[in-house]
Amino acid sequence: MKGAYVHIPFCEHICYYCDFNKVFIEKQPVDDYLNALEKEIIEGLSENDSRIETIFIGGGTPTALDNKQFHKLLQIIERHLVASELKEYTIEANPENLNETKLKLMRSYGVTRLSLGVQAFQNDLLKEIGRPHSRTDVFDIFQKARQAGFNNISIDLMFGLPNQTEKMLKESIDIAMTLQPEHISIYSLQVEPKTIFYNRMKKGKLHLPGQDIEAEMFELVISELEKNGYTHYEISNFAKNGFESRHNLLYWNNEQYFGFGAGSHGYVKDNRVVNAGPIKNYIKLVEDTGRAQTAAHPVTRKEKIEEELFLGLRKLSGVQKKRFYEKFQCQIEDLYSEEIKRLVEQGLLYEDEDKIALTRQGVFLGNDVFEAFLA
Ligand code: SF4
Structure with a gap:
């Protein structure tokens, strides 16, 4: 087994386009969740080859945990998943709830890579898609991450957003270039059922760029990033030389990996496996059995x-x-x-x-x- 994905399904706010597996963090049993996560990891490792080369903690928003909970999470990962084979250790973070304490903790626990949810650099546009951070927050936290010693930072951007123009997209890329992240993931907006945007779309209140404009935007993304020295190595991902995401390459190379946490997916012993969710069901199942899987599909x-x-x-x-x-x-x-x-x-x-x-x-x-x- 080469990789481990760890899911932290809590967010401090819900973005208007998001259909990920997450819940609003307030009043959630975060500590019980972390205890269950540790139990699940121990059980999972006991039955499988566990030479983990890449760890990816995603969500949700891992940095939505408070400092103490975040520390506890890092301790759990260190106790069970960090070993000499580890080559890449990524944590997803949002600018509004990442801080110097969490950055320092990450560095002291050996996190090598930060993946920052930026999406765009126009404050009005960020508001329009339900993101609570501002352009200044991104600059501020990016600089603090560099000061903390992160030399491998990825930022997420989006295009095809409501009322986003090509000019705005170009501006976002230009600003991103001033930060010089090592990696950029950039996705077009997909309006998914059960999201705020989906309801707006049904009411005719979502003004999206048409398909042609979206294709032009993608052209622009590719040409601007290539011009700035990024290699387009996967449809939606660009990296400076040597900074391709090793963890995501495991997926694209069809390798096997653990998926820990509520509702997460894994590929273990030739089975595509799915964990229990929502959170309370996950915690109960792990407390009762030590395991979280509710479905396993043997891959032919x-x-x-x-x-x-x-x-x-x-x-x-x-x-x-x-x-x-x-x-x-x-x-x-x-x-x-x-x-x-x-x-x-x-x-x-x-x-x-x-x-x-x-x-x-x-x-x-x-x-x-x-x-x-x-x-
Ligand atoms: S922060 Fe991420 S996971 Fe949470 S609602 Fe927004 S897009 Fe979804």
Whole structure:
């Protein structure tokens, strides 16, 4: 097992677009949750190979925990997951609830990478999407993170937001460039059911840029970030040399990983597994049994092959033929010759001796490519 994802499902506010697995933190049993998390981790490690190379604590908002709870979380992770094999240790944070105490704690517990939820740099736009922080908060915390010794910081940005123009997006990228983060994740807004934006959309009150504008925005993102020395290494991710997210690469390389915490997903012993949620159910199940899993789907060889392709093709480096052969003892071309030929003719896929990979056009139409490899 190479990776561990740890889910902290608490937030101090709810963003208007968010359909993640999270709850408003007030009156939640955070300490009981952390106790259950520790129990689940101990049980999970006892039954599996546990040489963890990457840890990712995400949410929700891990930094929504108060200083004491946050310290307790770091202690739990150190006791059970941090070992000599560890190569990357990331924590997600939001500017409004990260502080110097948490930054120092992270550094003293060996956290190597900070992933900061920024989304945009215009205060009005941030308000419009339900984010409580301001541009100044980002500058302030980014500088404090550097002072604390973080030399691997990722920021999240978004495009295709309501009333966001290309000019505003360009401004956000320009400002991000003054901070020089090592990594940038940038996603277009997807309006998901059960979100505030979804309700507004149904009432005709959400003014989104059209699909053409959104495609132009993505063009702009790619060209600006490449111009500034970032490598576009996954559809939505850009990094300076050597700062690609090792943990996320585990997913795209279709490797196995633990998922700890309420409602989290893992890939363990060839099974896609899902944990209990919501929080109270998770805590009860772990307290009673030591385990949290409520579903396990054994992944068939056919599914593994499909996943290898649609996850692997998200990387701009594509799927390596040699690695595919080593994993499955067959050639990609023998399984998908017609699909590859068609996608190459359509200009969406590139093929050479070593690999298949998305073309620039394919990056914009990734779903069309992925679909071709699904039964
Ligand atoms: S802070 Fe993150 S997890 Fe929480 S509501 Fe906002 S987007 Fe969702």
